[in-house]
Amino acid sequence: MKVLTDFDLTNYNSYRIKAKCKRAYFPETEEDVISFYKKEEPFVLLGSGHNVILSKDYYDTNFLVFNGNFQDSIVNSSTDEIVAESGITMLNLSELALENGLSGLEIFYDIPSSLGGAVVMNAGASGEEIKDVLVKVRYLDLDDMIIKEIYKEDMGFEYRNSFFQRNTNKVILKVWLKLQLMEKSIIKEKMETIKEQRWAKQPKDYPNAGSVFKRPKGYYVGAIMDELGLKGFAIGGAKISEKHGGFIINYNAAKGQDIIDIIVEVKKRVMERFNVDLEIEQRII
Structure with missing residues (x-):
């Protein structure tokens, strides 16, 4: 099993948020996975990094990474x-x-x-x-x-x-x-x-992690963002895509907290206008 210290996670999350972790483990076999969990140390499980928001600049903990490995x-x-x-x-x-x-x-x-x-x-x-x-x-x-x-x-x-x-x-x-x-x-x-x-529909020209929210019953997130005029709404280096309101993009060296702050504001406004509690589809780490 490959183990790397002070590991740069920037290319291991699709938002391309700059972050590092204390140590990253890359298992190659089931035995590697079992031996890692037997350590019983605190850790974060990270897959392809496409549906996550890294909220910290540095994680003083281990990451178990399934990305470019364990793929037979x-x-x-x-x-x-x-x-x-x-x-x-x-x-x-x-x-x-x-x-x-x-x-x-x-x-x-x-x-x-x-x-x-x-x-x-x-x-x-x-x-x-x-x-x-x-x-x-x-x-x-x-x-x-x-x-x-x-x-x-x-x-x-x-x-x-x-x-x-x-x-x-x-x-x-x-x-x-x-x-x-x-x-x-x-x-x-x-x-x-x-x-x-x-x-044609999605903002592929900027780092993002796909749809931020689950589709609420009876609504479409993109249409909600249009009605609230939230396309282009920005905090720090993150903003809601003008191309598709269901996406948040990293357009200028965004931090994870920028993305989280946008989510909090969107949830607040949607609740006020539609009485709908938007559920986040992405995992905050």
């Missing part, structure tokens, strides 16, 4: 399944499916997330979610340090929620996905179409 995968052509470790990105996973003529992951081609993170939050778009192709998950249960497996039917998936989001003492190690055979050209076309549509 196997394609089972006889069952049209892909079995992959939780650190693989959804981009790489969708490209692997394309290479093997397997459909079901096209919607995730341009969703920034690790596989583990996608399962935890039941990631998705346009009516498709990771649970639609999920078979089972292998995980480490920190209560008894035993590796276990759980099937989709027992995970209680909801919109942007899952068994693993409700039980943070379970660490996803490996995921089984059931896909469908399809012509590669059809898969590729869908992937490119999805990417074009997202790039």
Whole structure:
């Protein structure tokens, strides 16, 4: 297992917030993960860094990082399944499916997330979610340090929620996905179409972490921001994107607190106008 001290986290969070941690651990095997947790030291778990807000400049603690590591995968052509470790990105996973003529992951081609993170939050778009192709998950249960497996039917998936989001003492190690055979050209076309549509709507030209808030029942976050005139609202180096009001961007060396302050102000104004308590989709560390 690779261990780095005084580690720079700037390139390990999609907001590109400048931050460091005392020590970063990069596991390569399940044994590495188990040995890390047996230390019983305080730590922060960081996946691909695409759905998090780093609130501090320096973390005097250890980080367990799944980013560029713990990403082995196997394609089972006889069952049209892909079995992959939780650190693989959804981009790489969708490209692997394309290479093997397997459909079901096209919607995730341009969703920034690790596989583990996608399962935890039941990631998705346009009516498709990771649970639609999920078979089972292998995980480490920190209560008894035993590796276990759980099937989709027992995970209680909801919109942007899952068994693993409700039980943070379970660490996803490996995921089984059931896909469908399809012509590669059809898969590729869908992937490119999805990417074009997202790039047309979303602020890809500045660091961000995707949608900040979950969609409230009966509303769309972007429309709410339009009505409140909050597009372009800025604090410090962060602001609400003029291109899509559901996104906060780092346009000028933002700190994590800048982003958090915008979130607090947005929640306040939305509650006052609509009596809606916006729920944050991103994790504040």
